[in-house]
Amino acid sequence: MGSFGCLSVLFVSVVVLVLNSPTVQCGCYKRIFSFGDSIIDAGNFVHAIGNGPSSYKEFPFGMTFFHHPTGRISDGRILVDFYAQAFELPLPPPSMPEQDSGHFPNGANFAVLAATALPGSYFHRWNHTLPTGWDLGGEINWFKHMLQRIAPSDGDKRRILGEPLIVLGEIGGNDYNFWFGARRPREQAFQFIPDVVGCIRDNAQEVIGLGAKTIVIPNNFPIGCVPEYLDWFGGPGEPRDEHQCLRWFNDFSVRHNEALRGVINQLRARNPGVKIIYADYFGATMEVVKTPSRFGIGNPLVACCGGNNQHHTNDGCNRTTRLWGNPDNFVSWDGVHMTDKAYHAISDGVLNGPFADPPLLRTC
Numbered sequence: 001m002g003s004f005g006c007l008s009v010l011f012v013s014v015v016v017l018v019l020n021s022p023t024v025q026c027g028c029y030k031r032i033f034s035f036g037d038s039i040i041d042a043g044n045f046v047h048a049i050g051n052g053p054s055s056y057k058e059f060p061f062g063m064t065f066f067h068h069p070t071g072r073i074s075d076g077r078i079l080v081d082f083y084a085q086a087f088e089l090p091l092p093p094p095s096m097p098e099q100d101s102g103h104f105p106n107g108a109n110f111a112v113l114a115a116t117a118l119p120g121s122y123f124h125r126w127n128h129t130l131p132t133g134w135d136l137g138g139e140i141n142w143f144k145h146m147l148q149r150i151a152p153s154d155g156d157k158r159r160i161l162g163e164p165l166i167v168l169g170e171i172g173g174n175d176y177n178f179w180f181g182a183r184r185p186r187e188q189a190f191q192f193i194p195d196v197v198g199c200i201r202d203n204a205q206e207v208i209g210l211g212a213k214t215i216v217i218p219n220n221f222p223i224g225c226v227p228e229y230l231d232w233f234g235g236p237g238e239p240r241d242e243h244q245c246l247r248w249f250n251d252f253s254v255r256h257n258e259a260l261r262g263v264i265n266q267l268r269a270r271n272p273g274v275k276i277i278y279a280d281y282f283g284a285t286m287e288v289v290k291t292p293s294r295f296g297i298g299n300p301l302v303a304c305c306g307g308n309n310q311h312h313t314n315d316g317c318n319r320t321t322r323l324w325g326n327p328d329n330f331v332s333w334d335g336v337h338m339t340d341k342a343y344h345a346i347s348d349g350v351l352n353g354p355f356a357d358p359p360l361l362r363t364c
Helices: 003-012 014-020 044-048 079-086 120-126 136-150 154-161 173-181 186-210 227-233 247-270 281-290 340-352
Strands: 032-035 107-109 165-168 214-218 275-279
Touching (some): 032 079, 079 165, 079 340, 136 154, 154 186, 165 186, 173 186, 173 247, 186 247, 247 275, 247 281, 281 340
Parallel strands (some): 032 107, 165 214, 214 275
16 A cells, blocks of 8 residues: 555544554554454354354344444454554454455454363363363464465465464463363462463464564463452452452462563574564553553453342353443453453553553554
């Protein structure tokens, strides 16, 4: 696109861009390819279950931005949507519906609900079975098959992969969530951390080997502030921090994030010509938890859609459960996943800083 076309797009889009993120040069990234779990699933799970029932196919999911369900596990947009809007790209579509036919000129989203970093077979030694079979390696394989179809030669692959932004996660949270949710010994989960972050590192290196030049690798959220965790583990004897989040579980997330930062440093040393951005989702989320009123949010530790218990988590979120107010006043949408408003705040911290190294908008 020439400079005149770029200016025209900026002029027409100015209202949307002011609401969502700063403008950037047109053509900075031509595509976004993303991988992960339900945090950024744009509809792969609901496609995978076909005609099977799911509350994610029904109102109130999608109620705010799209005004109808889209397969996103939120009331509106997810993090990768905000990145796409910041770079003036269409929202990356879920990959599964067009896996064997689409050319994805603006990218695709390979994330799927309940995906883990490590394969389910990893946990068999602890007699622990995951509820689904989706993992990061499988998503990367879907990506490679798609890439082989639309870019058969190595040169074509490198040309295509030199243009996009790769968003690798958030992934790995479910490796721990399923363990904790099964009430397995919590201290045992520390031994998974080196293998989880090693898996993320190895899959990132594989994408780099295919030709990727810019990769965002996000860390894990402060799970001690998640309403579902507060409901599961927040008994009277469980230590809390000054924000009433569960101290042990946030400390666990910090341990994962420190290990992830270490493998990102390894990737940077090994690939000096590649931009590798560390996105601090933990820090960005805690900023909202610490000062919710600055973001127009009330209690950051309760869900918008759910039941009548303390954290609104006992009935899940579906067409029969209660909406406790405007989603714009909440961090948590359904007790696990976040609202459009919260994802907007987190993405702004990644795009503009200080919650990314380097801030994403400065990578152009």
